[in-house]
Amino acid sequence: MISDIPALVSQGAFSEDNILGWIFQLAWILIFVVFMFYGQRIQTMLMLKEIESSLYRLKMMRDKGREIVISTIKETGKPDEDPTPRVDRFLEHVDIGPVSLDPVGIIQRLEHLMDVRNTRFKDEVRLMAPHADETQINNLTNVLEAALALNQIYKSIRHYYLLGKKTLSLYIIMQLQMILPLVMKESEAFANALRAFTLGQPIGDGAGALVAAKLMYGREKRRIAKDIVVSKVPIDGRTAYVLKAEGPGGKVGKPGEAIKEILEENEGKVSMIILIDAAMKLEGEKLGEVAEGIGVAIGGPGVEKYKVEDITVKYKVPINAVLIKEDIGDAVSTMRKEVFEAVNVAIERIKRLIHERTKEGDTVIIAGIGNTIGIGQ
Amino acid sequence: MDENIHPVRKISTFFMVMAMIMLVLSVTALYQAIEAYRRGSLDLPSIMLSGGALALSMYMLIQMRSKPLKLGFEMPKVSTTIECLNCSYKMVRKFERGDYVFKRIGECPKCKGEMIISSIYREVEERGR
Numbered sequence: 001m002i003s004d005i006p007a008l009v010s011q012g013a014f015s016e017d018n019i020l021g022w023i024f025q026l027a028w029i030l031i032f033v034v035f036m037f038y039g040q041r042i043q044t045m046l047m048l049k050e051i052e053s054s055l056y057r058l059k060m061m062r063d064k065g066r067e068i069v070i071s072t073i074k075e076t077g078k079p080d081e082d083p084t085p086r087v088d089r090f091l092e093h094v095d096i097g098p099v100s101l102d103p104v105g106i107i108q109r110l111e112h113l114m115d116v117r118n119t120r121f122k123d124e125v126r127l128m129a130p131h132a133d134e135t136q137i138n139n140l141t142n143v144l145e146a147a148l149a150l151n152q153i154y155k156s157i158r159h160y161y162l163l164g165k166k167t168l169s170l171y172i173i174m175q176l177q178m179i180l181p182l183v184m185k186e187s188e189a190f191a192n193a194l195r196a197f198t199l200g201q202p203i204g205d206g207a208g209a210l211v212a213a214k215l216m217y218g219r220e221k222r223r224i225a226k227d228i229v230v231s232k233v234p235i236d237g238r239t240a241y242v243l244k245a246e247g248p249g250g251k252v253g254k255p256g257e258a259i260k261e262i263l264e265e266n267e268g269k270v271s272m273i274i275l276i277d278a279a280m281k282l283e284g285e286k287l288g289e290v291a292e293g294i295g296v297a298i299g300g301p302g303v304e305k306y307k308v309e310d311i312t313v314k315y316k317v318p319i320n321a322v323l324i325k326e327d328i329g330d331a332v333s334t335m336r337k338e339v340f341e342a343v344n345v346a347i348e349r350i351k352r353l354i355h356e357r358t359k360e361g362d363t364v365i366i367a368g369i370g371n372t373i374g375i376g377q
Numbered sequence: 378m379d380e381n382i383h384p385v386r387k388i389s390t391f392f393m394v395m396a397m398i399m400l401v402l403s404v405t406a407l408y409q410a411i412e413a414y415r416r417g418s419l420d421l422p423s424i425m426l427s428g429g430a431l432a433l434s435m436y437m438l439i440q441m442r443s444k445p446l447k448l449g450f451e452m453p454k455v456s457t458t459i460e461c462l463n464c465s466y467k468m469v470r471k472f473e474r475g476d477y478v479f480k481r482i483g484e485c486p487k488c489k490g491e492m493i494i495s496s497i498y499r500e501v502e503e504r505g506r
Contacts, residue, residue, distance in 0.1 A: 018409075018413075020405075020409055021409075024406070049391055049392075057448065060448055061448050061450075064448055064450050065450075068450070188448075191448055191450050192450075192453075194450070195450055195452065195453075199455075199472070199474055200474070200475070200476075200477065201455060201472065201476075201497055202477070202478055202497050202498075210478065213478065213479060217479055247477065247478075248477035248478070248480070333453075333499075334453055334455055334497075334498070334499040335497065335498050335499070336498060336499055336500070336501060337498040337499070337500050339498075340496050340498045374476075374477045374478060374497055375477060375478045375479070376477050376478055376479035376480055377479060
C-alpha cells in the first residue's frame, strides 16, 4: 500500500504536470515545517483565543450583573441619588482573612471579621437603598454579593490571561484553560443566583431551611441567636427544638450559636441533634437524593460548624446529618421541583431517625441549615 | 425589570476566517480531483480528503452560526403553588415578586379557609443524556 503512494500522488490533483498540484505539495511541506517549529506557539495562540472568548463571556456576565444590581436598587430602594458610583466602589470590595501563622483563636478572629463584613455590607445597602425594608435589604445584600463574586472571578481570569499573553508561557495558559469549564460553571451559578436573589425566590441551598419551616409552621417562635428562630415541636412523643434562619429575607444566621444556646438552656440534656442541609451532588447522582450521615452539616468558612462540634463534645450529644443532594448551579439558583419534593422525603427520614434513635420524652434539636431567601416560617 | 434579556451571540472572527479558508481550499481540491477523474485518473485519497475537509468546514460554520452565548441571567419558568389549609384546594400560578413560601394569600374561593403559598419552584426539562 505504502509503495503505491508515489503512484497515487503522481495522479490527479497532485500530478507533476499540474501547477495546482505543485502548489498543494508546497503548501503541505510549508505547513509541516511551520508546525514543526511553531507548533507550540500555535497551540498557545489557540488556547489564548479560547480563554479570550470565555473571558468575554465573563465580562458580559459581570456587566449584566452590575446592571441588574443598579436597576434593582433603583427599583426597590428608591434612592435620592444615583447608586452607580457606590455600587462600583462596592464591587471592588476586598476581604482580608485572618493570619494563620499562629492558628490559636483563628475561629474567633474569623468570626469577628465575618461579622464586620456582614455589618459593613448591610450598612452599604442601607445607604444605597434607603427606602428598602429589612427583607429587601437582606436580599439586596445577597444580590450584591453575587455581583461581587462575578467581578472577582472576571478579574482573576483576566489577570492570568494577560499574564499568559505577556509571557506566552504555555504552562500558565494551559492551567487556565484546564480550569475554565469549572470557572464558567461557577460563574453561571452566580448569574442564576443573582436573578433569584433579585426576585426573592427560594434557592436550592434553602432546602434545609424549608424542612425546618415545614416542621415549625404554625408554632410559636422566638429568636434564639442572630437571625435564627426556634420553635418547640412535639414529634412522636419527643420534644424537638426546630430552628432555622428567620425568613423570608436572604439570611443564613448563626445556627451554631443557636444550637449552643439550646444545649446550654437544657444543660446538655439533648438526645440527638439533626442537621439538614443541601450537599454537593456528585456527577451521576440524582438531584434531590436524600442521604444520611453523621457530623455537622454546615457549610461556609467553618465558624458555625466549629461551634457545634465544640459544644457537642462537651455534652457528648450525637450529631446526625440529613443531606439533600444538589450541584452548585442548583444550590444557588431558584429551587427546583425535585428539591422541593425531596424536602418531604427528608422530613420522613428525620421522623424515622427520631423514632429509631430516641425514646419518648427525649429532647432533640432539628436545625435547618441554609439561606432562607423566599422561605417564611 | 430585565425580563427581555436576550442571549448574546459572538462569533470569533479568527475561527470564522479559518473555517472559510478551509471551505475554499476543500472546494478547490474537490474540484481538482473531479477534473482529474474526468481526465481518466481516479484520485481517491484527494477526493476523500477534500470531501472530509468540506464536510468539516461546513459543520464548523453551521455550529458557529447556531450557537448563541448564554450568560445565565435568562429568566426561568418559576411557579407558585397556593394551597388552602382547610380543604387542600390548590392552584398554581406564575411567580410574582413578593411571593414567599408560607405567605398568607387570602381566602379560599371554595371554603373561605386560609390560603398560603405552599411551594415556589422552577421546572427544568432534562436534556437526553
